Amino acid sequence: MSLKVFDGFKFAKLPTPIHMMDPRAKFTMTMGLFVAALLFSNIYALIVIFLVQLPIVYAAKTWKKWAASMRAGLLLAVLIFAMNFVFGSTLVFSAAMTLRFISLMSAFSLFFMTTSPDDLGLALEQAHVPYTLSFTFTTAVRLVPTMALDAQTVIDAQRSRGLELDKGNFMKRIRNYIPILIPLIVSAIRRSIELAEALESRGFGASPNRQPLIVLRMKFTDYFVVAVTILLEALAVYVYLYVPLPSPNIPITMPKIFPWL
């Protein structure tokens, strides 16, 4: 089931250097990968961006979950490839766009797998993001696994009423998801209202000045990671602007099926 994709974004506490890194350093690293992946549409560059992540995944000891989330994203990756190719892109460009998606997914999966929502909230607070905002964000992250569980229950309930998700043509299959999405959205809204009421009953926001119990401190390795990220990013921008990258010349495209495009 496609819900496995959420597993790849679930935090699990492990004693690895990646897990123990300051969330801000990790966020810088993720953003570095994010910007680089969006910057380039050259396939060699995107291959490098993808490969760079592998040692980090290895160091974080999250191979299995990472691989599972990659497998779960496969369908979307295939769709992106097919869409690009069908609508007139070359084989190489379609592959590059797919690789961009995979790299982005991998980077964010890595970040969320190794950063606890608590750390994330602390980092946001210390970056002077208003507490209500950082709280909203961490709660949203925290609720993802719950939502995934809900989604599974909704799917089970509707299948028990004779719904067959993978039946029918393409449009019918998309429509099949309406009975899944509506209960999911409705129960998410209900839950958020309940949560808000419960929070207010417990005095949320009563005192404007919050004193954090734990203060995050960047260590030497954290500064080092940030410095390396900035350096590599600068290098990437330089390459993007001034170095003409080679591209494999495989001029295969689909025959035009939509002549107006």
Place this chain on the structure above:
Amino acid sequence: MIRTEGLKFSYPSASEVLRGIDLTIGDEEFVAIMGENGAGKTTLVKTFNGLLLPTSGRVTVDGVNTRESSVAQLSRDVGLVFQNPDHQLFSETVREELAFSLRNFGYGEDTIDRRVTSILETLDLSRYADSSPFVLSGGERKRVALAAVLVWNPKHIILDEPTIGQDYQQKDRLRNFILQLNTQGKTVITITHDVEFVAECKPRLILLSKGLVIGDGPAEDILSDEQLIEKASLARPQIGALMHELRDLGLSDRVIDVYSAEQAILGALGRRR
């Protein structure tokens, strides 16, 4: 007939939830399943319509192995009503909500109309036919969810915690309705934590604990067994507790419902009504 043989089930990346269950639930039986939270009750019933397939062992419904059939096919005979109605209501009107499964099963519009109207009446929902299911109260939504399954008239009906969120009168009605379904020839399997509900219905009671069946028999026997009650995190029903306290007077503590208790007490007092 629903039969499980050596049924084991574990979710991926979790320990075994069902650890070898052998059960036979005959046609037209009325069964309650009780047990502590996490005992595997919901997991067990999800194997009855093929939503979950055994990791080992097998489940057969009227002789058909659930492995060899689809959920949609099995659901025609096994109607499973989920605990939380919010996990399944999605239509603009209650009428449409009830028609959903009938459309899935390929019924014609005439039949759909007839069946929906009839079930709306049966479950006291007619006045909400054209309302959105989302504006109804919790108890009403629960009845809509029940109606949404009963509408296709499955042979075996499974209810996951049907009494939650129902006021006393609705609960009474629900009990009568369930008993009525059973006398009409349906197999009724209900998961519940409500000992009073079970005491008044007196079904066959199956106790689950940590993925195993630890008790199976008439509700009177199970709910008066000190050890089983303890093991399954239950409590005696109030009447049962009272009769237990009064056992020194020579009263049987296997009595758990009001009517039988009345008979027993009057009998002990040497009077008859």
